[in-house]
Amino acid sequence: KNQVEQSPQSLIILEGKNCTLQCNYTVSPFSNLRWYKQDTGRGPVSLTIMTFSENTKSNGRYTATLDADTKQSSLHITASQLSDSASYICVVTSFSGGYNKLIFGAGTRLAVHP
């Protein structure tokens, strides 16, 4: 069964600190992996997208890594800001049934405190 599991479920850090969120997946066939940020009351917004051949992708203070062999990804946030408080969702795309399907993780809820 195609699954995307994220850890931790929730995380609290102090402003300015770094943190790393984890994503493990069992999805086949694999097309790409995305990290989304979802602010409270808003829709998910794409942070990074990585294909099978990409190991790392950065977007400002966000850096995602992908290990396709172990089927693991991480999202590292550097020098956190209060505005980073949100849910971070790992999404794996699988080409199935003639089109690309998004398989969502449950998300990690991050709270950045001053």
Add this chain to the structure above:
Amino acid sequence: DAGVIQSPRHEVTEMGQEVTLRCKPISGHNSLFWYRQTMMRGLELLIYFNNNVPIDDSGMPEDRFSAKMPNASFSTLKIQPSEPRDSAVYFCASRGQGDIYGYTFGSGTRLTVV
């Protein structure tokens, strides 16, 4: 571009009533998706349209749910009759042709059925 526009933002209705959620995709995007998000189940695909044609509706919970896309700039998701367990946030997302990366989500409709 105003992005994907959903209405209403919030809807509170009594059990048994009909509910209609609306979505305007990004101009030029030819794929449209309806998702439901709950705390228990996260984001789930309900239905996927390509060029206004429903391609995959296997995620539609039951016959009480129906979706239409009469033209490229408008889609509706209807629940009739509504039940308390339908309470969730419903997201619409769109994607351009050939752009397997560019999913854009709307801000969602928070539905509460009492």
